[in-house]
Structure formats: structure tokens, C-alpha cells
Amino acid sequence: MKCPEQLIDYMHEYLDDEITEEHEKILREHLQSCTDCQEYFRELNKAIALVQSTSHIHAPDDFTSKVMAGLPKEKKRTGVQRWFRSHPLLTAASLFLALMAGSILTTWNEDHQFSVSKQPNLIVENDTVIVPEGEVVKGDVVVRNGKVKIEGEVQGNVTVINGEKYMASAGNVTGEITEVNEVFEWIWYHIKKTVKNTANLFDHDEKEQSFQ
Amino acid sequence: METIVKHRIKQVIKGDQNAYGEIVEVYKDKVFQLCYRMLGNRHEAEDIAQEAFIRAYININSFNQNLKFSTWLYRIATNLCIDRIRKKKPDYFLDAEVPGTEGLTMYSQVPSETPLPEDEVESLELQDTIQKEISKLPDKYRSVIVLKYIEELSLNEISEILDLPLGTVKTRIHRGREALRQQLRHV
Numbered sequence: 116m117k118c119p120e121q122l123i124d125y126m127h128e129y130l131d132d133e134i135t136e137e138h139e140k141i142l143r144e145h146l147q148s149c150t151d152c153q154e155y156f157r158e159l160n161k162a163i164a165l166v167q168s169t170s171h172i173h174a175p176d177d178f179t180s181k182v183m184a185g186l187p188k189e190k191k192r193t194g195v196q197r198w199f200r201s202h203p204l205l206t207a208a209s210l211f212l213a214l215m216a217g218s219i220l221t222t223w224n225e226d227h228q229f230s231v232s233k234q235p236n237l238i239v240e241n242d243t244v245i246v247p248e249g250e251v252v253k254g255d256v257v258v259r260n261g262k263v264k265i266e267g268e269v270q271g272n273v274t275v276i277n278g279e280k281y282m283a284s285a286g287n288v289t290g291e292i293t294e295v296n297e298v299f300e301w302i303w304y305h306i307k308k309t310v311k312n313t314a315n316l317f318d319h320d321e322k323e324q325s326f327q
Numbered sequence: 328m329e330t331i332v333k334h335r336i337k338q339v340i341k342g343d344q345n346a347y348g349e350i351v352e353v354y355k356d357k358v359f360q361l362c363y364r365m366l367g368n369r370h371e372a373e374d375i376a377q378e379a380f381i382r383a384y385i386n387i388n389s390f391n392q393n394l395k396f397s398t399w400l401y402r403i404a405t406n407l408c409i410d411r412i413r414k415k416k417p418d419y420f421l422d423a424e425v426p427g428t429e430g431l432t433m434y435s436q437v438p439s440e441t442p443l444p445e446d447e448v449e450s451l452e453l454q455d456t457i458q459k460e461i462s463k464l465p466d467k468y469r470s471v472i473v474l475k476y477i478e479e480l481s482l483n484e485i486s487e488i489l490d491l492p493l494g495t496v497k498t499r500i501h502r503g504r505e506a507l508r509q510q511l512r513h514v
């Protein structure tokens with residue numbers, strides 16, 4: 116081929132979509148008169164077309180599952196912590212159910228008798244607990260399977276489980292009054308308690324682990 | 328697509344391994360194809376493509392989130408392919424000629440389970456020929472040709488993927504095209 120060498124450069128510029136108008140004009144004019152260069156240009160285009168004609172192939176069906184199986188295992192701590200952070204209540208609930216439900220439900224079933232927290236100035240008549248008028252009861256009062264009559268003052272929370280509560284007009288409770296009448300409410304009451312405890316437990320855990 | 332992928336990447340960085348599965352789904356065919364055209368062998372391509380995704384996962388913290396994830400992923404895959412090509416032992420090739428059967432390759436002697444229609448056989452043979460010719464290119468030309476003509480990426484993206492100046496990419500594409508012109512002119 117006795118053609119100027121730049122012509123091949125122009126062909127590549129053309130194929131890269133980067134040819135100037137001037138070069139394109141020179142290339143076109145030359146191709147009209149030179150069969151060698153025509154053939155050369157045809158061969159280049161043919162090679163590209165053949166490479167582009169190779170059919171698109173797909174990854175095997177189990178590709179993604181194989182990749183996922185090959186990933187390094189998540190660090191346990193990160194996994195547990197993330198799960199705990201995004202589902203604090205569920206975490207507590209499942210911990211509670213797994214570890215404690217058995218024993219508490221047993222208590223629930225067996226312990227259908229009357230019980231009350233021990234404070235010296237509480238009066239107990241049959242299944243009724245009385246906070247006497249003019250008396251101040253310090254600390255939380257918990258009554259199970261019985262009634263509570265509040266005529267005096269309770270400096271703390273009052274919890275009535277499967278029972279009833281009578282509040283006299285003079286009665287006063289500084290904390291929260293909670294009535295639990297169903298077994299599920301009873302469980303729920305414990306779950307909420309467990310949430311607070313697990314939250315503390317996990318915070319504590321994390322601090323300890325960060326020193327490792 | 329890049330927006331969803333970016334969101335998934337943030338989840339992965341936070342430690343959500345499952346979010347990575349969706350990223351793999353998005354890019355698996357492109358990465359597998361890139362590896363297949365680079366290596367010319369499905370089994371090796373699967374191997375390297377999986378390795379590329381696993382490496383990307385392990386190094387996700389070093390991924391610059393302002394860039395396209397695909398660019399970074401293709402870079403990992405291309406580098407792994409080039410490593411594999413360079414380490415490849417040349418003692419056994421499926422398409423090596425078997426003595427006494429000139430023109431027949433071991434590949435064509437592998438019996439296929441169901442007979443294919445003639446034009447499909449022809450098309451498959453042509454595909455094999457083209458792949459064989461691509462595989463003959465030196466790896467530095469092969470990678471630019473595959474990225475440009477099979478993955479259909481721009482010269483700028485190729486330059487980012489290969490971490491090469493644009494001028495070098497152009498020169499390699501020109502040489503790659505020249506080589507293919509000579510190899511494929513009589514096909």
C-alpha cells in the first residue's frame with residue numbers, strides 16, 4: 116500500500132467517533148479512489164462487527180447464592196447488636212419468652228393464691244389489702260389475686276395483678292398505678308421490665324467488649 | 328440504577344450483608360461476561376467473577392462512594408482476569424489440536440447431547456472462532472477490546488477502570504483492532 120500512513124490513523128479516529136471534519140473529508144475522498152484502503156477499512160469494521168456479534172451470555176443461576184455463601188461471616192457482635200438496635204422490643208420479648216416465660220407462666224398457674232408485698236403498715240383483711248387512712252406506705256405495693264383499698268398514701272407504684280383497686284378520695288399514690296388482669300398483660304408487663312434490663316445489659320456488654 | 332446501588336452500598340457498609348445480594352444480582356451478568364470474554368472459559372469465568380464480588384465486598388470500605396460502583400467492580404474483575412491469564416499454565420488447552428485430527432479440536436470432539444440445527448451449529452462455531460481470536464490477543468489489548476465492544480463502555484470509563492491515561496487506552500484499542508482485523512479478515 117502506497118497510501119499516506121495517517122489514513123489508518125484517521126480510520127481509527129473515525130471508529131472512536133473522534134474524527135475532525137477535516138480528517139473525515141480527507142478519508143472519504145481517499146476511500147472513493149483507493150480500493151486497498153476500502154478493503155482495509157472494511158476489514159476493520161468487520162472485525163468489530165464480529166466481536167460485537169458474540170451473543171450476550173448470562174451468569175449461572177446459582178451465581179448470587181454462591182457469592183453470598185463465599186462472603187466472610189458477619190462478626191457475631193455486629194450482627195447481634197444491629198438486630199438488637201433495630202428491634203429492641205422484639206429482642207426483649209424473645210429473650211423473655213425463651214428464658215423466663217416458662218418459669219413465670221408456671222408461677223402464674225400455680226400461684227393463684229393471694230400475695231402482697233411486705234410493708235409493715237399495710238392491713239390485710241382476707242383478700243383485701245388496705246392502705247389505712249393517715250398512713251404513709253413507702254415503696255412499691257404489689258397485690259396478686261386480691262383487692263387493694265387505698266385510703267392513705269403510697270410513696271411508690273401500685274401494681275394489682277388479677278385483682279381490683281379501690282381508691283378513696285383521700286387516697287394518694289405518688290408513682291404509677293398498674294392493673295394487670297390477663298395473662299398476656301402479665302407477660303407484657305414483664306417484657307417491658309425486661310426491655311429496660313436488656314438495654315442495660317447490652318450497653319454494659321458493649322463497653323466491656325470494646326476493650327478487647 | 329446507580330442510586331439504588333448506592334443505597335444498598337451504604338447498607339452493606341453498615342454491616343447488612345443481605346443488601347449485597349441485590350448488588351450481585353444487578354451486576355452478575357456483566358461481570359460474568361467480562362470474565363468469560365477475557366478468559367474464554369465458563370468455569371474459570373465463574374470462579375473469577377465470584378472472586379471479584381467477594382473482594383469488592385471485603386474492600387467495600389475503600390470504595391469511594393462518589394464514583395460509579397460498576398467502574399470499581401469492573402476494575403477488580405479485570406485485574407483478577409489479567410492475573411489469571413498471566414498465571415495460566417500453557418500445558419493444557421481445550422481447544423488445542425489433537426494430533427492426527429487436523430482441523431478438529433478437542434472442543435469440537437466433545438459430543439453434544441442433542442443435535443442442533445445446522446445454522447445454529449454454524450453460529451456456535453462462529454462464536455467459538457471469535458472467542459478464540461479474542462483470547463489470542465495479548466491481555467492489555469484484550470481488556471480494552473472487551474470493555475469497549477462487549478461491555479460497550481466509553482473510552483473515559485475504560486480509562487478509569489484500567490487506571491490508564493485516555494491516550495494509552497486509545498492506542499491499545501487501535502492496536503487491538505488492528506490485531507483483530509488481521510485475525511478475523513478471512514472468517
Ligand SMILES: [Zn+2]
Pocket residue numbers: 118145149150151152153
Ligand atoms: Zn489507499
